[in-house]
Amino acid sequence: MSHNPIGHSFTVGEVSFTTRSDTYLNIQKKKENVLFRSSSNESNVNLAYVQSETINSSVNLSIADRSSSLIENRQFTQLQDQILEGVGSFTIETDLFLVTDVFITDVVTQRRLPLFYVHVPNADLGVGETYGDIRVLDYNFNNLTTTNYKIDSVTGFVYSNLQNSFDSTTGIYNLFYITYVIKKTNGVLERYTEILNSRPVFNTAEISDIDPLSGLILPDRKVYILQEDVGSKFIVQLPNTTDYGLRRTSSSRIQIVPPPDTGPDNPWFTRVRNGKFIHTGVTGIKKFRIAEFAVQSFNPYFPYKQIDETSYRVNSRVIKTLRDKVVISAAESIYPEVVVTKEDGTFKFAVTANPARLGADAFGLGFFSNVLLGDSKVAGTGLNASSNGIASSSIDSGGGFIVLPAGYEMSSTDIVRSIYTYVETDYEFTTLDFNPLSSADLLNKRVSLVIRPEPLGTTFDASLYYLIVNEDGLVIDTNIDFTLSGISDIDTTILESGLWYNRDPDTVSWAPSGSIDFVDNYTVEGEFNSADILILGDVYVRNAIRPNSLVINDIRVRGGGLRVGEFIDAAETNPEAAWYWDVGVWDGKPYPGAASFFIEVPVEILVKCGGSLTNDFVRTTANNHIALGTYPVVHGYNVYEPTVTGLNYTQSGVVLTWTSTPPDTYFDIYVAPTEQGPWSVTLSGLTGIDSAEVPLASGMNTFISVAGKKGIDGDICYGGMLEEVDGIIRFIQVRLP
Numbered sequence: 001m002s003h004n005p006i007g008h009s010f011t012v013g014e015v016s017f018t019t020r021s022d023t024y025l026n027i028q029k030k031k032e033n034v035l036f037r038s039s040s041n042e043s044n045v046n047l048a049y050v051q052s053e054t055i056n057s058s059v060n061l062s063i064a065d066r067s068s069s070l071i072e073n074r075q076f077t078q079l080q081d082q083i084l085e086g087v088g089s090f091t092i093e094t095d096l097f098l099v100t101d102v103f104i105t106d107v108v109t110q111r112r113l114p115l116f117y118v119h120v121p122n123a124d125l126g127v128g129e130t131y132g133d134i135r136v137l138d139y140n141f142n143n144l145t146t147t148n149y150k151i152d153s154v155t156g157f158v159y160s161n162l163q164n165s166f167d168s169t170t171g172i173y174n175l176f177y178i179t180y181v182i183k184k185t186n187g188v189l190e191r192y193t194e195i196l197n198s199r200p201v202f203n204t205a206e207i208s209d210i211d212p213l214s215g216l217i218l219p220d221r222k223v224y225i226l227q228e229d230v231g232s233k234f235i236v237q238l239p240n241t242t243d244y245g246l247r248r249t250s251s252s253r254i255q256i257v258p259p260p261d262t263g264p265d266n267p268w269f270t271r272v273r274n275g276k277f278i279h280t281g282v283t284g285i286k287k288f289r290i291a292e293f294a295v296q297s298f299n300p301y302f303p304y305k306q307i308d309e310t311s312y313r314v315n316s317r318v319i320k321t322l323r324d325k326v327v328i329s330a331a332e333s334i335y336p337e338v339v340v341t342k343e344d345g346t347f348k349f350a351v352t353a354n355p356a357r358l359g360a361d362a363f364g365l366g367f368f369s370n371v372l373l374g375d376s377k378v379a380g381t382g383l384n385a386s387s388n389g390i391a392s393s394s395i396d397s398g399g400g401f402i403v404l405p406a407g408y409e410m411s412s413t414d415i416v417r418s419i420y421t422y423v424e425t426d427y428e429f430t431t432l433d434f435n436p437l438s439s440a441d442l443l444n445k446r447v448s449l450v451i452r453p454e455p456l457g458t459t460f461d462a463s464l465y466y467l468i469v470n471e472d473g474l475v476i477d478t479n480i481d482f483t484l485s486g487i488s489d490i491d492t493t494i495l496e497s498g499l500w501y502n503r504d505p506d507t508v509s510w511a512p513s514g515s516i517d518f519v520d521n522y523t524v525e526g527e528f529n530s531a532d533i534l535i536l537g538d539v540y541v542r543n544a545i546r547p548n549s550l551v552i553n554d555i556r557v558r559g560g561g562l563r564v565g566e567f568i569d570a571a572e573t574n575p576e577a578a579w580y581w582d583v584g585v586w587d588g589k590p591y592p593g594a595a596s597f598f599i600e601v602p603v604e605i606l607v608k609c610g611g612s613l614t615n616d617f618v619r620t621t622a623n624n625h626i627a628l629g630t631y632p633v634v635h636g637y638n639v640y641e642p643t644v645t646g647l648n649y650t651q652s653g654v655v656l657t658w659t660s661t662p663p664d665t666y667f668d669i670y671v672a673p674t675e676q677g678p679w680s681v682t683l684s685g686l687t688g689i690d691s692a693e694v695p696l697a698s699g700m701n702t703f704i705s706v707a708g709k710k711g712i713d714g715d716i717c718y719g720g721m722l723e724e725v726d727g728i729i730r731f732i733q734v735r736l737p
Contacts, residue, residue: 055436098249107146139173163196303424324400341365374394375392434539445476446470446539644704
């Protein structure tokens with residue numbers, strides 16, 4: 001019944017209408033309660049089990065680097081090599097660098113090029129013996145075409161800037177080999193082929209390198225003396241007054257290093273690269289270093305550590321250890337050893353570099369081979385001097401690469417166990433375990449690691465501290481135990497006044513009076529910095545399991561149900577009778593559902609993407625123009641979504657090429673440390689071009705997306721996970737050596 005404006009009542013008997021809509025079917029399916037157990041007792045029957053992707057630190061741990069906020073701690077590249085002419089000393093802001101007095105002329109630029117690394121032959125010369133036919137080979141054992149290296153035919157030394165590399169994520173590697181012959185006094189030629197073992201040309205001086213009378217470096221030694229706590233920079237003393245090449249290495253940056261690719265059963269301890277640099281801040285000249293580095297546990301002594309690990313398989317005969325700077329010392333009987341087993345744990349072979357353990361028991365699994373690990377002599381005598389020969393076995397101790405002896409090969413499913421000693425260059429931060437299975441409290445939190453600097457002449461016992469920050473930006477825990485300006489008790493401030501991280505408490509309506517922004521007030525990034533604290537980075541732990549990665553394996557079989565002829569009576573009494581497999585519908589009983597439809601809007605209209613309309617406004621407008629009971633699925637689209645067609649590595653980044661750009665179209669290139677973000681624009685407003693160089697940090701994983709889908713839900717204005725389509729890559733993970 002209805003009423004008209006003048007008060008008369010009338011009744012509508014029937015109304016007919018026509019509508020068109022797309023419908024979907026809701027599925028009414030039996031509720032199934034299944035007991036999930038890893039093991040069961042006699043009272044239980046396992047009906048199903050759940051599988052998911054195995055979590056590991058490389059996938060579920062993300063580090064946002066912030067250590068470059070000080071110029072003294074920025075990562076330097078080869079393009080910034082310096083040539084110091086006619087000097088016997090120099091000053092530098094960091095203690096990690098390379099120096100050399102070996103130069104050649106670059107074949108491309110024709111400029112003077114310093115060579116910072118040297119390969120020393122594994123085989124020493126006997127009396128009257130000489131080296132010959134010394135050559136550099138690529139990973140296929142072909143002669144290297146570049147001539148940017150220098151060979152000393154007398155000593156057998158090979159000088160270069162080459163280093164072996166391996167990316168555990170992509171499996172891409174680049175290896176170099178050195179081949180040479182030794183001519184015996186009886187005229188016999190012995191061929192050696194070994195993996196390039198790049199060592200710095202100059203090293204830190206030891207007591208034996210110093211003249212005891214003058215206190216100066218002996219003139220024939222390639223070493224230097226580093227002096228600190230004498231001013232705003234370190235002083236480096238050299239053996240002679242001449243020309244030197246100088247390079248700040250990629251390791252000269254104090255920064256957070258992710259754990260090795262570690263699975264769910266081990267702790268995830270981040271590491272901090274141990275460096276040292278000097279900075280003049282608001283509180284004077286300060287030295288930044290990891291004070292805790294020297295007091296961590298070493299074995300057998302500083303700076304050595306021993307490790308028993310599962311290493312990477314590079315190819316069928318090459319292994320990459322998780323640590324670099326592998327130690328080999330006959331004087332101290334320190335040698336690496338390798339045990340290879342099949343996927344099912346069956347022993348395959350074991351090799352050792354220790355001559356005393358040839359044929360000995362290999363940890364109760366089998367016996368070591370009688371072939372020595374690291375012996376690079378190619379089998380046979382009287383080899384032709386023009387033949388390269390395939391490497392027998394060799395070790396790149398600096399880079400952590402081990403070449404197995406000929407005849408000892410690994411399959412892609414073999415498990416490689418390496419036992420070795422290495423020189424520790426990082427501080428392992430064991431205070432917090434980031435494994436979400438053993439430390440779930442850190443999920444959905446941000447952990448910031450910071451360094452407290454030392455005034456010159458002062459030595460702290462600790463310099464590395466953490467802050468745990470919740471999703472609102474409030475610090476909920478910290479181990480800072482020193483007084484900050486304006487904060488006499490850091491714990492009291494957290495619990496009562498409120499310590500915030502990278503968020504202005506004045507913008508938070510519920511922040512208590514007296515709240516403080518830690519970043520703005522006490523760090524070198526802050527406007528009101530009073531403590532010169534350096535933020536190394538923020539560590540995030542992602543959820544251990546994604547719903548779409550779960551696989552449910554149902555092991556039940558058909559059976560049970562109702563007797564034939566009793567179904568109708570049972571269904572009238574209990575409709576759930578239709579849920580039994582034998583008499584119901586396998587995927588459930590369908591019934592009509594509501595209508596839904598798809599709406600696309602250009603992303604340029606959205607506030608988050610540079611427009612003027614909010615997401616709520618767009619959705620509300622759509623709801624005002626649709627029928628009741630229907631649901632709009634709203635998505636954004638780009639005017640232009642370029643497709644990346646190729647990439648080429650450079651010394652500082654990658655050159656991307658993409659499909660041609662339509663006229664008057666602007667788009668951006670985004671980069672992120674992980675595929676989930678955080679994303680940031682590295683190149684903006686591109687138009688009228690189809691290639692550009694994207695700068696990257698050396699040695700760090702970087703994800704790149706060129707524009708990509710931009711949506712309504714979630715305020716997404718950057719490239720999401722774009723899959724490979726028809727062989728065209730649209731979402732790329734890259735990493736510089």
